[in-house]
Amino acid sequence: MKLSNVIAELTEERGLDKSSLAGIIAEGILAAYQKKYPDLNLNVVYNEASDELQVKILKDVVSSVDDDDRQVSQRKARFVDSKLKAGDTVWLPFEGAIGRIEILRARQIIASKIRSMEAEAIYREFKDKEGTIIYGVIHKCERGGVVVKLRDNLAFLPRSLSIPGDKCVVGFSVRALLKDVLLEPRNENQLILDRASDVFLAKLFELEIPEVFERLVEVKKIARIPGYKSKVAVISHDKNIDPVGTCVGVGGVRIKPILKELGGEKIDVLLWSESPEDLVINALKPARINRVEVEGRVAHVWLDEDQRSLAIGKMGQNIALASRLANLDIKLVQPESRENELIADRKSDTEE
Numbered sequence: 001m002k003l004s005n006v007i008a009e010l011t012e013e014r015g016l017d018k019s020s021l022a023g024i025i026a027e028g029i030l031a032a033y034q035k036k037y038p039d040l041n042l043n044v045v046y047n048e049a050s051d052e053l054q055v056k057i058l059k060d061v062v063s064s065v066d067d068d069d070r071q072v073s074q075r076k077a078r079f080v081d082s083k084l085k086a087g088d089t090v091w092l093p094f095e096g097a098i099g100r101i102e103i104l105r106a107r108q109i110i111a112s113k114i115r116s117m118e119a120e121a122i123y124r125e126f127k128d129k130e131g132t133i134i135y136g137v138i139h140k141c142e143r144g145g146v147v148v149k150l151r152d153n154l155a156f157l158p159r160s161l162s163i164p165g166d167k168c169v170v171g172f173s174v175r176a177l178l179k180d181v182l183l184e185p186r187n188e189n190q191l192i193l194d195r196a197s198d199v200f201l202a203k204l205f206e207l208e209i210p211e212v213f214e215r216l217v218e219v220k221k222i223a224r225i226p227g228y229k230s231k232v233a234v235i236s237h238d239k240n241i242d243p244v245g246t247c248v249g250v251g252g253v254r255i256k257p258i259l260k261e262l263g264g265e266k267i268d269v270l271l272w273s274e275s276p277e278d279l280v281i282n283a284l285k286p287a288r289i290n291r292v293e294v295e296g297r298v299a300h301v302w303l304d305e306d307q308r309s310l311a312i313g314k315m316g317q318n319i320a321l322a323s324r325l326a327n328l329d330i331k332l333v334q335p336e337s338r339e340n341e342l343i344a345d346r347k348s349d350t351e352e
Contacts, residue, residue, distance in 0.1 A: 020117060022046040028110035029053055032102035033094070040069060042094060057094040061086055115185075122153055122190055123183050130181045133203045134193075141168035148174055148193060155191035163195050164227035165263050175261060177203060198222040201230055201267075204258045209247055217243045220272040223283075223324035227265055229313075231283060231321045233272040244269050268321075276326060283322035284330070287311035299328040308332060 023046070030044040033055060041058040059072040063086045072092060077084040084090055098106075136148035136155060145158040146168050157176055179194035194200055202219050211217040216238050224230040236243040247269045248255050255267060270282040277292040280299045287310035291302040303311060311332060312319050323330045 021114070024113045024117065025110055026053055027113065028106040029055070031109050032098050032106035033096070035105055036098050036102050037096060040094075043091065055094040055096075056091040058089055058091055061088040061090055119184055119190055123181060126153075126178065126181045126191060129178050131199070132178055133175055133200070133207060134178050136174055136176070136193075138168060138170050138172050138174055141170065146174075148176065150191065153191065155193050156189035157193040157195065161192075161194040161196045163263055163265065166195065175204075176200070196224075196226040198224050198230075201232070201258075201262070204261060205232070205247065208257050209254055211241060211246050216241055217246050221325055223321040225317055225321060227263065228317055229266040229268070229321060230262075231268045231270060231325050233270055233279070233283070233325060235272040244271055276328060279326045280322065280328065280330060283325045284311045284319065287318075294328065297327075297329055299326065299330045300333050301330055302333045 026044040026046050030042060033042050033044065043056050043058070045054050045056070046052075047054050057069075059070055059077075061074055061077045061084050062071045063074055065071045065073050072090065074084065074086050077088070077090050080090055080092065134150060134155075136150045138146055139149040139154060140147035143159075145156055145160075145162065146166075148155045148157055155176075155178070157174070161179065174195075176193035176195050177197060177200040178191065179197070179199075180192040182190045182192070184190070201222055201224060205212045205219050207213070209217070212219060212234075216236065218235050218237060219232060220235050221233045222230060232247070234243040234247055236246070246254070255269065259265065259267060268285060270285060273279045273282060276294045276299065280292045280294070280301060281289045284301065284303075287303060287307040289301055289303050289307070289311070293300045301311070310318070311322075313321075319330055319332070
């Protein structure tokens with residue numbers, strides 16, 4: 001049974017270790033023989049010199065043979081090793097054959113172990129890249145997502161982790177966050193990609209803006225509705241650096257590559273503040289806010305009527321993002337409510 005061609009092909013196509021492959025094939029063949037001959041002590045080894053798998057059986061050396069399956073005469077044993085004597089054991093070539101059922105079992109075991117070996121190799125190669133942005137080429141479009149080729153391996157970008165509006169065009173390049181590297185494939189997928197998360201956007205800022213990469217400017221928090229809009233709160237660790245201006249760039253030159261990557265998703269870059277009131281004011285931009293009062297987990301916001309629609313945004317998404325960014329329930333106070341409060345304050349002063 002010549003194996004060099006098979007092993008060389010698997011080694012070249014799948015990048016597997018030659019010696020490990022030989023061991024896997026030997027293990028599969030041994031399982032097939034053991035299925036047919038469960039009571040015999042068998043072994044399978046790969047002989048590199050002859051490029052063959054050799055099936056052997058362990059027998060007791062005896063003076064007189066009573067069981068041909070388990071014993072060999074001292075005279076025959078000495079053809080293998082002249083020093084053998086009665087009471088010793090010796091491995092001898094096994095002449096028994098296996099049938100179609102056993103061969104099928106061997107193939108299943110070998111295929112299963114090769115898949116496990118491939119999965120382990122992929123895990124070792126990509127585990128330290130988990131949580132980083134990687135580059136690939138769209139390989140296949142499926143109902144549930146996109147198969148992306150990463151050099152010699154395939155990754156999967158689920159539709160649920162894609163940006164709405166992303167187009168699947170075979171051969172086009174794509175950037176994505178390597179979200180998960182699984183030890184074993186799940187639904188045939190071991191490398192899971194992501195373009196819809198806050199982390200993906202944060203990593204894009206690191207790639208495109210040197211000050212963020214160097215930690216001079218820090219992305220403190222992101223609130224994102226993929227495909228529509230994101231709010232990114234930033235802060236500077238250098239008093240000479242304007243964090244918002246640094247991220248946007250002159251004429252938007254620095255933010256434009258990120259916007260292009262996200263397919264036109266809008267990004268509001270705003271200044272982070274430890275003051276919840278100031279953070280709410282910044283987060284509700286482009287609306288101009290008059291006053292904010294925070295009580296518990298609720299932020300009451302006063303603004304002019306013409307700023308109300310800007311604060312709310314299309315389908316309420318601007319105020320929703322601001323609420324998420326500030327981790328507060330933002331309530332817009334009606335203008336007349338403010339007037340009523342002022343009247344109530346005046347009455348209180350008069351009564352006193």
